[in-house]
Amino acid sequence: MKKSLVAVALLGAFAGVAQAQTAVQIYGNIDAGVTKRTDSTLAIGKRAANTLGFKGTEDLGSGLTALFQLEIRYEPDTGTLENNVRPLFQGQSRVGLSGDFGMVRLGRGLTPYQEVIGSFEPWHGLPTPLGFYTDISVAGFNSAPLDAGSVGSNGLSTGGNSNRISNAVFYNSPVVSGFQVNASWATKEGISGGAAVYGMGAGAASYASGAQASANPFSVAATYNNGPAAAMLGYERNAVESKVWSAAGSISATPELKLMATYSHQNQDHVNTVAPITRSWLVGATYGIGPGKVLAGYGQKHIEDTAKTKQLSLGYEYSLSKRTYLYVDASKKKDVVSFTRVNSVMMFSPTTPTYTYYDLGINHSF
Numbered sequence: 001m002k003k004s005l006v007a008v009a010l011l012g013a014f015a016g017v018a019q020a021q022t023a024v025q026i027y028g029n030i031d032a033g034v035t036k037r038t039d040s041t042l043a044i045g046k047r048a049a050n051t052l053g054f055k056g057t058e059d060l061g062s063g064l065t066a067l068f069q070l071e072i073r074y075e076p077d078t079g080t081l082e083n084n085v086r087p088l089f090q091g092q093s094r095v096g097l098s099g100d101f102g103m104v105r106l107g108r109g110l111t112p113y114q115e116v117i118g119s120f121e122p123w124h125g126l127p128t129p130l131g132f133y134t135d136i137s138v139a140g141f142n143s144a145p146l147d148a149g150s151v152g153s154n155g156l157s158t159g160g161n162s163n164r165i166s167n168a169v170f171y172n173s174p175v176v177s178g179f180q181v182n183a184s185w186a187t188k189e190g191i192s193g194g195a196a197v198y199g200m201g202a203g204a205a206s207y208a209s210g211a212q213a214s215a216n217p218f219s220v221a222a223t224y225n226n227g228p229a230a231a232m233l234g235y236e237r238n239a240v241e242s243k244v245w246s247a248a249g250s251i252s253a254t255p256e257l258k259l260m261a262t263y264s265h266q267n268q269d270h271v272n273t274v275a276p277i278t279r280s281w282l283v284g285a286t287y288g289i290g291p292g293k294v295l296a297g298y299g300q301k302h303i304e305d306t307a308k309t310k311q312l313s314l315g316y317e318y319s320l321s322k323r324t325y326l327y328v329d330a331s332k333k334k335d336v337v338s339f340t341r342v343n344s345v346m347m348f349s350p351t352t353p354t355y356t357y358y359d360l361g362i363n364h365s366f
Helices: 001-018 112-120 133-137
Strands: 023-037 043-045 050-061 064-073 092-099 102-110 164-172 179-186 196-198 205-207 218-226 227-239 243-252 256-266 277-290 291-305 308-319 324-334 337-342 343-352 352-365
Touching: 092 164, 102 112, 112 133, 112 164, 112 179, 112 218, 112 227, 112 243, 112 256, 112 337, 133 256, 133 277, 133 291, 133 308
Parallel strands: none
Antiparallel strands: 023 043, 023 050, 023 352, 050 064, 064 092, 092 102, 102 164, 164 179, 179 218, 196 205, 218 227, 227 243, 243 256, 256 277, 277 291, 291 308, 308 324, 324 352, 337 343
16 A cells, blocks of 8 residues: 555656656656576566656756656566665666756766667667676676675675666766767765675775775766767776776668677776786677568677686567567577685686577567
């Protein structure tokens, strides 16, 4: 009953906002299908993150516009919020102003680096393990390692956020001759994930519950879009001073064929003395055939002094309309790292398991 009253109050609040704004939009998507990995049973899962969002603008005159955006992430198979340790508006919660100077927003959202780099892999930057974004495109980099659910006492990801930051200011410059620069900077506010040890080896860093981060996270991405060609350069430092930079590009060789490539370099020397450097690269393509599209890609990730992670993925999307499409994917991935605890610190050793993933489902946007 209490949940129902909260939902009614929330919708009522947005209805009131809608009357005061020049434009308010309710949007989102729902993605569900069946998924299978070689070592697991068939399950109802997803390919894309499922969202419910509210965004609006108000014309303030003299070329100035106020704007806001709130976005919830949820699980389609159960109707619950995505990962219970994450905030209600996990997707984003930002308010700001735009004008001739560009756009300034405050709150929570994708870092500029993470927001841009997903455009240069065939699976559109979706968080599916059949694509390349979360592991290979960004070399496994975590933008928010100290957020709730992002890191456990062993220093490993536990399913929390990895590409968004909170307590931040975001700036998007105007687009000039196809060029744009986006940047963000965040405060060192208290750790939401509680006490944790982050990293491996003698450099592993301990963070008490409520402690501040050791650095102000920041992110910057420069992009170029001109006709069939696009490119990006990005750099980011997170709250535990791990750093990543990437270069990527794409070109539409024909109206049907799009080619793309990405190279990334991660340095975790502040918290990882065992193997601080990770390099990754990928090449991919999409090819349109009538209402359908073929997706293909190959990528590698190399943590120094270990064997390489290798991934090959193929997919197909069939559009039933502008808002609804069916999809099927298959991927084979050789993973290379397992973890063991040595003197209360996590260490890793190379392994060579190979996993095959499959999915089949439907995606609808509204």
